[in-house]
Amino acid sequence: MKIEEAIQQKKFRDEYHKAHINVLFTASWIHQQSLKALKPFNISWQQFNILRILRGMYPEPASVKSLTERMIDKMSNASRLVEKLKQKGLVERRSCKFDRRQVDVVITDQGLELLSQASAAMEDQMDLSKSQLSEEQAAQLNDLLDAMRY
Amino acid sequence: MKIEEAIQQKKFRDEYHKAHINVLFTASWIHQQSLKALKPFNISWQQFNILRILRGMYPEPASVKSLTERMIDKMSNASRLVEKLKQKGLVERRSCKFDRRQVDVVITDQGLELLSQASAAMEDQMDLSKSQLSEEQAAQLNDLLDAMRY
DNA sequence: AAACAATCATTGTATATACATGCATTTTCT
DNA sequence: AGAAAATGCATGTATATACAATGATTGTTT
Incomplete structure (x- = not known):
């Protein structure tokens, strides 16, 4: 479905404007699909x-900072997310012995187990795009997105 | 900057997987740019x-339902957002006389004034993509995003 | 017309996000 | 070494999101 129909907006200033909206809308759409896939596993x-x-x-640990750097949404609060995961027994947290400001976060066996199931569900979701795009088109999409971010 | 560097992940399962991550990351990036542009106007x-x-x-009014249908993120709570905007004097809300379940929401003069300034700021942000992509490339990006959503 | 179902908006709850602040620890500077 | 700055993490607050539940109104069925 074209973006024009999806948000019932007939015209856009130009293709750049439309692309902005389209990226945001598509991300929201992906996010919803992900929620569905992750629902059975009770994780966000x-x-x-x-x-x-x-x-x-x-088995190397990650600091909270390194998690933030690698996260897709840099603004989400890694510290609190780690706390949630710890409460569920999916990660462990201990203070780093080389730098006591840092915290070593490691995934537990239970975390690895849950993740293997959850990522299978996520990959099934993602694979539905395969009938829509060729691998070359997906690569092209990646190039355009990379270029868009000045 | 390529997505690999942006989130420090060297490899992806395939271009589809990468595209998913890339859309989410780019949306988060756009969202941050938007926040900067909108900051002076105190609106989300x-x-x-x-x-x-x-x-x-x-000057036609919109119902809360029609707002939800046209919003980019369908899941955000239009009812509460309208309430916030009303508190700021940017919209008016009155019950629809044809269907009293519905609510007529209309933008105020003050809302129009603020919006004209805010959208100028947003467009300036968006125009920065112009040096990165040609209009044809932007159009291509739109086609690929539209296709991606099965 | 009365009963039932559907629609529209609001509200409650739990979680997530944006941003500022605080605190302990480490690094840098003199 | 001691003072000052920087770093890493946690937390407080306001707002936003996801989803379920409620209440009012309208549409449908018999």
């Missing part, structure tokens, strides 16, 4: 994102 | 969005 998209980063570094 | 991006929709319909 941001929590999923943190778990993925931690799996990427496993 | 969602409030700005509602004002724009109301201007588009002016």
Whole structure:
């Protein structure tokens, strides 16, 4: 569905304006799809994102700062998200011995287990785009998005 | 800056996976730019969005439902956003005489005035993409995003 | 017309986001 | 070494989001 119909707006100032709106709308759409996929696992998209980063570094720990740097939404509060994950037993947190200001965050076995199921669900969601775009088109989309961010 | 550097992730499963992340990241980036532009006007991006929709319909009123349908993020609570805007004197709200379940929301003169300044600021932000993408590329980006959403 | 279902908006609750502030620890400067 | 600045994290506050529930009004069915 074209963006014009999706938000019932007939005209845009130009293609740049439309692209801005379109990126925001598509992100919101992806976010909703993700929520559906993650629903059975009782974690938010941001929590999923943190778990993925931690799996990427496993078994090395990550500091809260390094999590923030790697998160897609830099503004979400990694500190509080880690706390939520800890309450669920999905991560562990201990103070870093080399720099006591830092905190070492590590994903637990339970976290790894949940993540493997959750990412399977997310990948199934993502794969639905495959019938819409060729891999070359997806690559082209990536190039355009990268270029858009001045 | 390529997405790989932006979130310090070297590899992705495939271009589809990367595109998903890239859309979300770019939307977050746009959102931050928008926040900067809107800061002097003390309105959130969602409030700005509602004002724009109301201007588009002016002098016709919009129901809360029609606002939700036209909003970029359908899940944000239009009812509460309208209440915020009313408190600031930027919109008026009266019950619809044809259907008393509905509410007629109309942008005020003050709202129109603020919006004209705020949208100028937003357009200045958006125009910075012009040095990064040609209009054809922006159009291509729109086509790919439209296609991505199955 | 009366009963039932559907629609529209609001409100309550839990969580997330934006941003500022505070506190402990480490680094830098003199 | 001691003072000052910077860094890393946590927390407080206001706002926003996700989703369910409520209440009022309108539409539909028989």
